[in-house]
Amino acid sequence: MRERHGDCKMKKIYIQEEYCIGCRLCEIYCQVKHSKSKKIIKAFKEEMIDILPRVLVEEIGYNSFAIQCRHCSDAPCVEACISGAMQKNKNTGVVTCDEDKCVGCWSCIMVCPYGVIRRNLSGKKIASKCDLCIDEEIPVCVQNCPNEALKFMDKDAKEKNPVGTKTGRKNEK
Amino acid sequence: MKSKNDNRKNNKMFKDNETIDYLIIGNSAAGLAAAESIRELDKSGEIMILTGENYLNYSKPMITYFLSGTVNLDMIHFKDDKFYKDNRLDVRLNTRVKSIDTDKMFLITDDGNRYEFRKLLIASGGRPIVPKIKAIGTKSSGFIDGTNYDKTEGIFTLTNLEDAVRVKNYIEKNGIKNISILGGGLIGLKAAEAFLEKGIDVNIIELADRILAATFDREASGIIEKKLKSTGSNIYMNNTIEEIHIGSGKITGYKLKDGEKMECRLLVIAVGVNPDTGFISSGSLDMARGIIVDDHMRTSAKNIYAAGDVVEGPDMISGGKRNIAIWPLAVRQGTAAGLNMAGGNKKYGGGFFMNSVELLGIPSISMGITNVAEEKEGFEVLKYLNTNQDMYRKVIIKNNRIIGVILVNNIERAGIYSGLIRNEIDISSVKENISREDFGIIHLPADYKKHLVVGEGIEV
Known part of the structure; x- marks a missing residue:
């Protein structure tokens, strides 16, 4: 279990799009993580259609990146949620959707500027989004990215080690 | 005072x-x-x-x-x-x-x-608007309006929980199988959505020539109308209730503007809110x-x-x-x-209209200005329509900024559009991609894309 921390020290997933090779392993491990069996073969054989990946790889040609909920500090999805299902945890900063409370009105989809909330229609209609794998040391999409295209760190670490460079040198702009 | x-x-x-x-x-x-x-x-x-x-x-x-x-x-x-x-x-x-x-x-x-x-x-x-309608069979005024509509059994507005509880009880107690809704706007259609899910038929009476006239354009309204009709519901367009018929304190029916007489045991008045x-x-x-x-x-x-x-x-x-x-x-x-x-200094920053509604399994999202006369005032309209799948996407642009969007059926990633509207992003460099079915962040102008992908989180 990760340490609880306020939003400013909150660890987030940062995207290094230059390093994404579009392998989609992040999507696969996300699906497995959110499956019932948690086993890759079983999940794919039996549960696949019901599990939406909560990280999304976008790709045109050789240009690709993986994106998931940014856990915004002023999260518009929380603001727009009519049921109280979408909440930002005051201690961890993680934005999660309480699936029991969600009524599938899609207000969150309407306002998320990243477009990273999806409709889960496998059972009762609910919004599906990244929960930052709160019970893991490192979210599985980051853990299983073979090329460090996703990094899990807090803001300070990000500033010391700018995203987009492997060595930590300042990114030329 | x-x-x-x-x-x-x-x-x-x-x-x-x-x-x-x-x-x-x-x-x-x-x-x-x-x-x-x-x-x-x-x-x-x-x-x-x-x-x-x-x-x-x-x-x-x-x-x-x-x-x-x-x-x-x-x-x-x-x-x-x-x-x-x-x-x-x-x-x-x-x-x-x-x-x-x-x-x-x-x-x-x-x-x-x-x-x-x-x-x-x-x-x-807000408070629901109840138009003044001639009533036949009332003991008192001869009219139904905002002050007395709730004195007649079977006539309801639907803007708060007490209304909903009363409507629900009334349906159950009287075994209502058909409900008339005056008003084909958002409240009327959200109510229709609920009734249809319960297996209750609806008659929708709308003053305009199409439903959701304020938030949809003709194509989007048409998709929903077609679906509504296919379930056995009726939509009476260019129409309104001219007189309400009351017997023993209950609504029994009404007469439409076009002269047609309807039986009705439950009427929801949903013409708007002030x-x-x-x-x-x-x-x-x-x-x-x-x-x-x-x-x-x-x-x-x-x-x-x-x-x-x-x-x-x-x-x-x-x-x-x-x-x-x-x-x-x-x-x-x-x-x-x-x-x-409490002594802070926080700007609201303005807003724009947006709405998400799912009717009969068709989700839709509309935002901003959705119905414009294209030729006038320099609007540019990009459309994608797939009639077979009832798939529709329309983006309205003015001065290279998106000012309105309608999505029917495929609403995935709708929020990317609201971000573009809110941040007033110049989309002239990516116009050809803007109404794509698979529209995503990767299609956005480079600077804004970088801002979303590499940034800490945008100011929203």
Whole structure:
């Protein structure tokens, strides 16, 4: 279990799009993580259609990146949620959707500027989004990215080690 | 202000009353967002909330989900008891405001109590519009209107939980299998959605030549109309109810403008909602349709703020002021109002209309200005229509900025468009991609894309 921390020290997933090779392993491990069996073969054989990946790889040609909920500090999805299902945890900063409370009105989809909330229609209609794998040391999409295209760190670490460079040198702009 | 007598009487009665630090009229999205924000900055000030309703908390947009049975009364709240306790909110139920003295800073409630305040937030929401309709068979006036419609059994409005509970009970008690809805706008269609889910047929009567006329264009309305008709529902366009027929105190039917007579045991009047400003005496606050507020949610009176469905606030798209009665903006306005009431300095930043509605399994999202005459005023319209799959996507552009979007059926990633509207992004370099079915961040202008992908999180 990760340490609880306020939003400013909150660890987030940062995207290094230059390093994404579009392998989609992040999507696969996300699906497995959110499956019932948690086993890759079983999940794919039996549960696949019901599990939406909560990280999304976008790709045109050789240009690709993986994106998931940014856990915004002023999260518009929380603001727009009519049921109280979408909440930002005051201690961890993680934005999660309480699936029991969600009524599938899609207000969150309407306002998320990243477009990273999806409709889960496998059972009762609910919004599906990244929960930052709160019970893991490192979210599985980051853990299983073979090329460090996703990094899990807090803001300070990000500033010391700018995203987009492997060595930590300042990114030329 | 109205009654000096009342004041004196109440003064005497409530001599010991202290002045309340933060008084909030309204216990819904805007009022509670404000309360939470006030408490962020002011840990000790007294916050009191007045509501005319009898429920501690429920989500107004969810009343149709309650009707359809998706949620029950235990699940319809959007804030739990702990929220009220943690933020130390003193809520007074069944307490309707009668009048406000904006100069002397106190208000009077229907039950005669007087509340003095240091800061006031008016977040009283909206009230349903009930048009005056000729009624045959009433004992009294010969008309149905806002003052007496609820005296006739089977006639309802549907804007609060009490309405929904009464409609639900009435359906169950009388075994209603067919419901007429006057008004094919958002409230009417959300109600239709709930009834259809319960297996109840609906007749929708709409004054315009199509449903959802204010938020959809002709193509989008057409897709929903076609689907509605395929389920056995009827839509009467260019039409309205001319007279209501009443027998033994109950509605029995009505006559349409085109002369057709209909049987009806349950009529929902859903022609619209007005800001609930009845307790504000004319001249005490700057008003248009709603209470006019600035970008800090201040009204024209000192120490009095307003937020939510009751206001006319900054509209990002027109640049003017507009009443945009939607949940996300109510929360945003309430948050800004609360912070400012407690001494902060928070700009609201304006908003624009948006709505998500799913009818008969067809989800749709519309935002901004959705219905324009293309040739006029330099609008550019990009469309994608797949009639077989009822798939529709329309993007309206002016000066290279998106000002409106309609999505029917494929609503995935709709929020990317709201981000583009809110941030006024120049999309001229990516115009050919903008109405793609698989539109995503990767298609966005390079700078904005980088901002979304590499950034910490954007200012929203």
